[in-house]
Amino acid sequence: MNNQRYIECEQCNLFPICDPIKLGEYSYDFIFKQVDRRVFFKRGEVVFHQGDPANSIYALSSGTLKLSMNENNGKADESDRLSLIDFRFAGELVGLSSLTDDVYSYSAYALEDSYLCEILKDQIDGIADTIPEVQKRVITMQNQELKQMQTTMMLMMGRKTSQEKVVSFILMLMLRFRRQGLTETQIVLPMTRIEIGDYLGLTKETVIRILQYLQNKNIIHIQGKVLNVIDKKALEQIV
Amino acid sequence: MNNQRYIECEQCNLFPICDPIKLGEYSYDFIFKQVDRRVFFKRGEVVFHQGDPANSIYALSSGTLKLSMNENNGKADESDRLSLIDFRFAGELVGLSSLTDDVYSYSAYALEDSYLCEILKDQIDGIADTIPEVQKRVITMQNQELKQMQTTMMLMMGRKTSQEKVVSFILMLMLRFRRQGLTETQIVLPMTRIEIGDYLGLTKETVIRILQYLQNKNIIHIQGKVLNVIDKKALEQIV
DNA sequence: CGAGGACTTGATTTTGATCAAGTGTTGTGG
DNA sequence: CCACAACACTTGATCAAAATCAAGTCCTCG
Numbered sequence: 001m002n003n004q005r006y007i008e009c010e011q012c013n014l015f016p017i018c019d020p021i022k023l024g025e026y027s028y029d030f031i032f033k034q035v036d037r038r039v040f041f042k043r044g045e046v047v048f049h050q051g052d053p054a055n056s057i058y059a060l061s062s063g064t065l066k067l068s069m070n071e072n073n074g075k076a077d078e079s080d081r082l083s084l085i086d087f088r089f090a091g092e093l094v095g096l097s098s099l100t101d102d103v104y105s106y107s108a109y110a111l112e113d114s115y116l117c118e119i120l121k122d123q124i125d126g127i128a129d130t131i132p133e134v135q136k137r138v139i140t141m142q143n144q145e146l147k148q149m150q151t152t153m154m155l156m157m158g159r160k161t162s163q164e165k166v167v168s169f170i171l172m173l174m175l176r177f178r179r180q181g182l183t184e185t186q187i188v189l190p191m192t193r194i195e196i197g198d199y200l201g202l203t204k205e206t207v208i209r210i211l212q213y214l215q216n217k218n219i220i221h222i223q224g225k226v227l228n229v230i231d232k233k234a235l236e237q238i239v
Numbered sequence: 240m241n242n243q244r245y246i247e248c249e250q251c252n253l254f255p256i257c258d259p260i261k262l263g264e265y266s267y268d269f270i271f272k273q274v275d276r277r278v279f280f281k282r283g284e285v286v287f288h289q290g291d292p293a294n295s296i297y298a299l300s301s302g303t304l305k306l307s308m309n310e311n312n313g314k315a316d317e318s319d320r321l322s323l324i325d326f327r328f329a330g331e332l333v334g335l336s337s338l339t340d341d342v343y344s345y346s347a348y349a350l351e352d353s354y355l356c357e358i359l360k361d362q363i364d365g366i367a368d369t370i371p372e373v374q375k376r377v378i379t380m381q382n383q384e385l386k387q388m389q390t391t392m393m394l395m396m397g398r399k400t401s402q403e404k405v406v407s408f409i410l411m412l413m414l415r416f417r418r419q420g421l422t423e424t425q426i427v428l429p430m431t432r433i434e435i436g437d438y439l440g441l442t443k444e445t446v447i448r449i450l451q452y453l454q455n456k457n458i459i460h461i462q463g464k465v466l467n468v469i470d471k472k473a474l475e476q477i478v
Numbered sequence: 479c480g481a482g483g484a485c486t487t488g489a490t491t492t493t494g495a496t497c498a499a500g501t502g503t504t505g506t507g508g
Numbered sequence: 509c510c511a512c513a514a515c516a517c518t519t520g521a522t523c524a525a526a527a528t529c530a531a532g533t534c535c536t537c538g
């Protein structure tokens with residue numbers, strides 16, 4: 001429960017790599033040697049595009065990103081639907097796949113002013129070769145990402161009503177905020193109703209109507225971007 | 240293009256680990272030392288349950304599995320919807336997460352008689368500590384799985400009509416069969432219409448009607464479990 | 479050969495999309 | 509600091525897509 005502007009390093013998912021790794025008599029302090037701290041992106045700016053050379057892993061220190069993919073893998077010129085594949089919140093990682101891929105497989109946009117910590121792939125590669133502990137941590141981080149996606153798929157796919165989807169979305173937000181040590185009952189939504197809809201496969205009207213319904217039932221209170229969860233039990237019961 | 244009963248080791252996604260790894264003067268031949276080859280599971284049998292101690296990674300030598308998760312993470316006794324999160328086909332991996340998790344995060348069922356190669360977590364751990372190359376390959380394999388899930392999410396979520404979903408599903412099957420060196424134009428569906436529906440978030444009736452429609456348009460021919468793709472271009476055009 | 483499950487087909491209903499017409503909100507330039 | 513343009517959000521009416529309900533037929537395995 002903090003209201004600070006930045007996620008602390010200790011709360012950050014890049015910490016396993018940034019954290020000084022002690023190996024025998026050696027101690028590498030990557031925080032100051034390897035990481036470009038707090039690169040700034042303004043709202044609407046692109047962190048990287050799908051297809052760009054993948055040179056870095058980022059950790060989101062503060063702010064929110066949305067990740068989207070072009071449907072037709074690459075050729076982006078045509079009238080081409082974008083799908084929103086995920087969001088990233090403070091403390092989460094972006095671009096982990098750059099360790100094994102040459103190019104990014106999705107684009108990342110800042111939904112609000114955001115600070116990112118950047119760590120260059122080359123630098124990780126260099127140290128990973130010599131320190132197996134770093135690779136182990138990479139494996140763990142990738143695994144977390146895999147499980148998160150599994151959970152997302154489970155929540156969103158399968159035969160769900162739009163109401164269940166929206167409620168699942170709120171519960172997922174709460175979970176991810178709580179995991180980073182932030183308050184879970186009052187959430188400031190950084191994304192638009194359209195983006196929520198794109199993510200869930202619903203229209204903005206449907207999203208709005210369901211939020212309205214939940215408000216009428218006194219389960220949540222929503223005013224513009226500010227979402228207050230009043231009755232968490234009720235949300236869980238719906239899903 | 241082969242019609243053999245088994246995927247060859249060279250086609251298998253566990254090969255990067257099984258493959259003898261040459262490190263300086265050492266050569267570890269894991270195929271015969273470490274891997275229990277071709278464990279058999281009958282149709283309907285469970286390879287492992289969600290929550291079971293995660294002791295092994297499996298590679299599917301032949302057959303098909305379905306992976307499903309309980310919605311309420313663990314307590315399985317209640318009337319509890321299962322969601323089908325993915326399928327696994329010959330040559331693909333199951334349970335990679337056991338490297339970093341204590342228990343499996345999903346259950347795996349054999350949809351048809353299947354042979355699996357099993358490699359014990361302890362054995363990988365042991366060698367991975369000493370050979371960074373093995374860890375690198377694990378990272379690559381995880382990354383492949385991540386990208387596959389991203390693609391699945393992109394195909395299935397987002398605002399798609401049921402027709403687009405079914406067509407995407409067929410194209411995904413073709414891709415995954417081709418990737419393992421199998422024929423892509425004639426596919427024997429190992430799963431029921433209900434399971435396809437569970438995966439796509441549709442009812443069996445909708446799945447059937449769309450397959451029927453595609454058959455009437457002479458794009459596919461489907462007879463029970465046997466699906467022939469007649470006009471691949473047309474399928475791609477729909478998506 | 480019989481039973482249970484998988485599959486199919488048609489009729490009806492419901493959900494959520496679409497269309498339309500507004501009302502906030504916000505950020506920028508005069 | 510205000511005006512206004514652009515965009516986000518809201519609400520209602522209508523429509524289409526897919527779910528549900530119902531009643532079978534077809535496999536397949538014991």
